[in-house]
Amino acid sequence: MNPQIVTFLIKCPDKKGIISALTGFFFKEGFNIISAQQYTNSLEGKFFMRIRLTSDDSVAISKNQLENKFSDLAKSYQITWKVDYGSKKQKVAILVSHTSHNLYDLLYRHREGELNCDVRMVISNHQKLKSVADMFGVPFHYAPVTAETKSEQENELTRLLDSHKIDLIVMARYMQILSAGFIDRYQGKIINIHHSFLPAFQGANPYKRAYERGVKLIGATAHYATKDLDEGPIIEQGVERVTHECTPASLKKIGADIETLVLAKAVNFHLNNQVIVDGNKAIVFPETGE
Numbered sequence: 532m533n534p535q536i537v538t539f540l541i542k543c544p545d546k547k548g549i550i551s552a553l554t555g556f557f558f559k560e561g562f563n564i565i566s567a568q569q570y571t572n573s574l575e576g577k578f579f580m581r582i583r584l585t586s587d588d589s590v591a592i593s594k595n596q597l598e599n600k601f602s603d604l605a606k607s608y609q610i611t612w613k614v615d616y617g618s619k620k621q622k623v624a625i626l627v628s629h630t631s632h633n634l635y636d637l638l639y640r641h642r643e644g645e646l647n648c649d650v651r652m653v654i655s656n657h658q659k660l661k662s663v664a665d666m667f668g669v670p671f672h673y674a675p676v677t678a679e680t681k682s683e684q685e686n687e688l689t690r691l692l693d694s695h696k697i698d699l700i701v702m703a704r705y706m707q708i709l710s711a712g713f714i715d716r717y718q719g720k721i722i723n724i725h726h727s728f729l730p731a732f733q734g735a736n737p738y739k740r741a742y743e744r745g746v747k748l749i750g751a752t753a754h755y756a757t758k759d760l761d762e763g764p765i766i767e768q769g770v771e772r773v774t775h776e777c778t779p780a781s782l783k784k785i786g787a788d789i790e791t792l793v794l795a796k797a798v799n800f801h802l803n804n805q806v807i808v809d810g811n812k813a814i815v816f817p818e819t820g821e
């Protein structure tokens with residue numbers, strides 16, 4: 532197998548001997564384990580592991596052979612797993628509506644090599660942010676939508692995303708609620724930035740509602756999108772202290788900086804295979820040095 536970093540993400544019912552079985556399997560197949568992170572949820576009797584492996588020319592096994600052999604082990608421990616060979620950059624589509632700060636930030640980080648992916652396109656239901664995509668040389672696709680055309684518009688989105696084999700959809704303040712069918716098609720591949728510290732102020736206009744409530748902390752939440760609005764597994768959150776002097780406008784300003792950092796961190800956690808989704812929660816393993 533070509534020398535590269537292989538990442539296995541594993542979850543299963545907790546049971547004695549799992550770590551020994553897993554590490555023994557990879558050692559026997561000739562891999563060098565460069566990091567092994569595990570988490571046991573004793574309350575729910577669940578085990579989670581992120582294993583990073585290096586292979587070299589002495590590892591004769593092919594990807595298919597590895598996955599077939601691992602499937603046999605997985606069955607014996609009821610393991611749900613996925614593997615990333617680190618050979619291909621994930622293809623990303625960014626969905627936006629009006630607000631530009633998250634789009635600017637993601638495209639800037641991508642251009643500076645801070646996002647380990649291939650940003651293939653920007654899609655928007657408004658023309659307003661085309662100039663931003665143009666500035667970074669990223670193809671822009673205009674997909675207008677009304678309440679009456681939601682289904683056709685989503686079909687157009689699906690054609691566009693599938694024709695480019697998009698691996699990850701990032702909603703960088705895309706203000707349309709996606710249908711359950713669309714969410715199912717891209718399960719676990721849609722990350723949304725919500726401009727509040729969830730579960731507070733789900734839905735639209737969180738800054739106005741934060742002002743009306745007189746909160747002393749505001750925040751942002753990056754989560755996987757599910758059919759239930761702003762209810763998906765949380766990947767990353769951030770907060771800032773605010774005061775009674777803040778207006779909806781100043782809360783929006785403070786919030787924008789939180790949003791950009793939280794979204795960029797969440798996208799990188801996903802791209803770097805640091806996240807395991809379990810039910811409606813996300814286990815996020817810290818980045819390892821290598």
Ligand SMILES: Nc1nc2c(c(=O)[nH]1)N[C@@H](CN(C=O)c1ccc(C(=O)N[C@@H](CCC(=O)O)C(=O)O)cc1)CN2
Pocket residue numbers: 702705706707708709710711714723724725726734735755756757758759760761762763
């Ligand atoms: N299926 C999902 N779709 C979307 C999610 C999600 O979690 N699951 N997140 C939203 C983003 N969002 C808040 O973060 C949000 C977007 C839109 C609305 C909303 O009420 N939209 C109205 C139309 C508003 C408009 O036209 O400007 C609507 O769709 O009827 C609330 C929250 C993205 N989609």
